[in-house]
Amino acid sequence: MSGQPPLPPGGGARRDERVAPTLLLLADGDDVLIAACDLRPGPHLASSGEDVLVTEPVQLGHKVAARTIAAGASVVRCGVPIGSASTDIERGAWVHTHNLMSDYLATFAHRGGQR
Amino acid sequence: VSDSPAAPILGYLRGDGRVGIRDTVAVVYLVECARTVAEAIAAGWEDVHVIGFGGCYPNTYAQRMLEELCTHPNVGAAVLVSLGCEGFDREELAEVIEASGRPVTTLVIQDLGGTRATITRGRVWIEDLRASSARTRRVPMKLSDLVVGTICGGSDGTSGITANPVVGRVFDVLVAAGGTAVFEETGELIGCEHHMATRAITEALGREIEARVAKAAEYYTAMGHGSFSPGNAEGGLTTLEEKALGAYSKSGSGPIHGVVTPGQRIPGPGLYLLDVVPDGPPRWGFPNINDNAEIAELIACGAHVVLFTTGRGSVVGSAVSPVIKICANPETYRRMSDDMDLDAGRILEGRATIGEVADELIDAIHWTAAGRPTASERLGHREFVLTYKTSEPAGPACLPTAR
Numbered sequence: 001m002s003g004q005p006p007l008p009p010g011g012g013a014r015r016d017e018r019v020a021p022t023l024l025l026l027a028d029g030d031d032v033l034i035a036a037c038d039l040r041p042g043p044h045l046a047s048s049g050e051d052v053l054v055t056e057p058v059q060l061g062h063k064v065a066a067r068t069i070a071a072g073a074s075v076v077r078c079g080v081p082i083g084s085a086s087t088d089i090e091r092g093a094w095v096h097t098h099n100l101m102s103d104y105l106a107t108f109a110h111r112g113g114q115r
Numbered sequence: 116v117s118d119s120p121a122a123p124i125l126g127y128l129r130g131d132g133r134v135g136i137r138d139t140v141a142v143v144y145l146v147e148c149a150r151t152v153a154e155a156i157a158a159g160w161e162d163v164h165v166i167g168f169g170g171c172y173p174n175t176y177a178q179r180m181l182e183e184l185c186t187h188p189n190v191g192a193a194v195l196v197s198l199g200c201e202g203f204d205r206e207e208l209a210e211v212i213e214a215s216g217r218p219v220t221t222l223v224i225q226d227l228g229g230t231r232a233t234i235t236r237g238r239v240w241i242e243d244l245r246a247s248s249a250r251t252r253r254v255p256m257k258l259s260d261l262v263v264g265t266i267c268g269g270s271d272g273t274s275g276i277t278a279n280p281v282v283g284r285v286f287d288v289l290v291a292a293g294g295t296a297v298f299e300e301t302g303e304l305i306g307c308e309h310h311m312a313t314r315a316i317t318e319a320l321g322r323e324i325e326a327r328v329a330k331a332a333e334y335y336t337a338m339g340h341g342s343f344s345p346g347n348a349e350g351g352l353t354t355l356e357e358k359a360l361g362a363y364s365k366s367g368s369g370p371i372h373g374v375v376t377p378g379q380r381i382p383g384p385g386l387y388l389l390d391v392v393p394d395g396p397p398r399w400g401f402p403n404i405n406d407n408a409e410i411a412e413l414i415a416c417g418a419h420v421v422l423f424t425t426g427r428g429s430v431v432g433s434a435v436s437p438v439i440k441i442c443a444n445p446e447t448y449r450r451m452s453d454d455m456d457l458d459a460g461r462i463l464e465g466r467a468t469i470g471e472v473a474d475e476l477i478d479a480i481h482w483t484a485a486g487r488p489t490a491s492e493r494l495g496h497r498e499f500v501l502t503y504k505t506s507e508p509a510g511p512a513c514l515p516t517a518r
Contacts, residue, residue: 020465026276034272035351036463060446061272061426062351078275080306082357095353102354104305104332105341 021047023054023064027079032063032095034077039064055092063095075100122485126256127191130216134260135188136419136484138251139435140241142194143167143181143208146201152222152230153196156237163241164434166411166499173202176504179378181208183415186215189435191251192244193217194237199225218244258481259294262381264389264418264436265365266299268406271350271426271444275361277469278424278443278459283367284473285422285480290369290386297381297416298366299389299409302331302342302402306356307363311388314371319512323374324388331392338401346427350444365424374513376506377412382517389416390509399503407431407500410438420483422476430454432491434499437483440490441476456490 023033023046033046039058043051046066058064063077069089074081086101093099126134140160144153144167157163166184168177185193185208193212197205205221212219220240227233265282267274286296304311308328312321335341341355352358372385376394381387391409393402403409406429413421414436421436423429426443428451442448445460452458456479461467483489511517 024276034276059351061444063272063353077357078360080356080360082306082360083354096351097348097353100353102341102356105335105343105355 021045023047023052025066026077029079030077031066031069031075032077033066035060035062035064053092055090056094058094065089065091065093065095067091069095074103122482122487124256124258124481124484125253126260126484127188128252128254129188129191131186133186133188134254134256135190136256136261136486137189137435137437138162138191139164139189140192140194140244141166141185141190141435142196142237143185144169145195145197145203145205145208146171148198148201149196149224152224152233152237153194155230155234156194156196156241160241161495164497164499166434166501167196168203168501170503171201173204174503176377176506177501178204178207180411180415180501182211183378183380183417184411184435185212185219186217187414187417187435188419191217192241193219194240195219195221196233196237197221197223199223256484258289258477258484259292259384261289261419261480261484262295262297262417263289263420263422263480264297264299264410264413264416265422265424266406266409266413267303267362267365267424268431269344269350269425269427269429270347270352270358270361272352273350273445273460273463274424274426274443275358275364276443277462277472278426278441278457279361279364280469281441281457281459281462281472281476282365282422282424284469285476286365286367286386287369288473288477290367290384293384295381295384295387295417296367297375297387297389297413297418299391299413300342300362300403301327301388301390301392302335303355303362304328304359304388305332305335305341306359311363311366311371314369316370316372317512317515320371320373320515323509323513324371327374327388327390327392330394331390334392334397334402337397342403350427365422372516374509375416376509377504378415378506379508381417382514385516387416389413393505394507395505398505402504404502405500407433407498408502411499411501420480422480424459428454430491430494430496431498432489432494432496434497437489438491438496439476439479439483441472454490454494
């Protein structure tokens with residue numbers, strides 16, 4: 001991690017809702033993508049250029065699995081492990097406290113982090 | 116760093132040679148029992164701020180914190196408000212302030228005859244001070260003369276990809292120009308310790324950084340709770356190490372010059388880590404009960420101004436030093452723009468780049484130092500929190516550049 005931030009989507013160009021990526025790949029090889037706005041289930045364009053079929057509603061700033069992740073596997077965001085999968089996670093699924101746990105300390109949240 | 120904006124920065128020169136960007140009178144309660152009186156003394160004056168310590172029993176850390184805050188460059192004078200029977204060493208505090216060349220008075224409520232008499236005495240003292248004292252000398256200041264702190268609060272999944280990297284970029288620029296920057300919360304850097312160690316300017320400092328993060332992990336494990344709030348999870352952060360990854364990007368990419376502890380003055384230019392986690396076995400309960408406890412600690416290390424990044428939408432400011440709020444989340448900004456100084460959420464929507472918002476932030480720091488109030492100052496936010504802690508000043512291995 002160099003402290004260098006990932007490039008934002010759109011690059012300052014005029015935004016076209018049909019082609020602007022709504023899922024951000026922060027670093028090559030990451031297991032998760034970040035929702036750049038609130039997402040409905042369905043196909044969404046990632047900044048990697050791939051289409052990802054998102055399987056459930058995902059809010060701005062939350063994570064979507066970029067690939068299938070096996071239970072117990074380390075989950076990488078921005079090139080760095082952020083915990084381990086507590087269950088098998090399908091590609092396109094919302095990744096949060098219900099399927100990802102800290103390797104350090106348990107996360108304390110109301111209602112499992114859901115609104 | 117170009118000092119491009121038109122307004123010059125004219126700092127307030129103190130008797131001890133320190134130079135501030137605000138000219139504040141601190142009214143200091145030395146136990147909770149004196150707080151209402153202190154607040155009544157300060158009421159109605161924008162440049163009179165209340166700080167203090169609520170505990171009745173003395174604490175070395177709290178004593179050092181209040182000594183450093185009362186002699187902070189942004190503070191020009193102090194009114195100490197004591198009930199009379201508390202354990203705080205008010206004489207020692209008054210001596211330290213006096214030795215710094217700042218006017219100080221101590222009001223003991225039990226000796227003065229109670230609430231009304233003490234409030235009147237305090238207000239008259241402040242009015243007399245303003246009437247009699249010559250105007251504080253103003254001297255030119257550069258951006259690189261500032262000590263700039265940073266904290267994130269109310270973080271969400273956007274913080275680590277917009278506002279925090281903006282602060283990191285600004286820190287790189289300030290430090291490269293000979294400025295001083297301090298980031299904090301070893302407990303929010305769990306998982307980043309080995310990378311941080313590679314940025315330390317000496318191997319011994321790198322080992323210290325790793326040991327201090329290990330201490331934080333142990334402390335939080337004993338407390339059963341890390342620095343992670345339900346709001347962080349609602350905003351898309353799942354684990355402490357994911358939050359840490361985002362928080363870490365505030366530190367930029369440059370070399371780390373040292374580690375300090377709360378109330379330890381930053382010894383010189385460079386990038387410093389503030390270790391806010393207590394020393395020794397867990398004691399006194401949860402170490403940093405909220406963001407303002409850490410803001411007060413950054414300021415006690417000498418921060419003239421604090422850069423506060425938020426995704427969920429914090430509204431706080433601080434006593435003593437201005438707080439600049441950088442909003443990471445575009446939806447939060449649209450809802451709470453009154454409380455924010457900068458909109459870094461535009462980065463997420465492709466309407467600005469990290470470099471552009473970093474330039475805006477450097478401008479905002481300049482204007483704030485030149486006297487323009489920040490959003491939280493305009494709204495009257497002067498939060499202050501100080502609780503019990505065990506914390507010793509960091510030793511020579513932590514400060515390789517100190518003489």
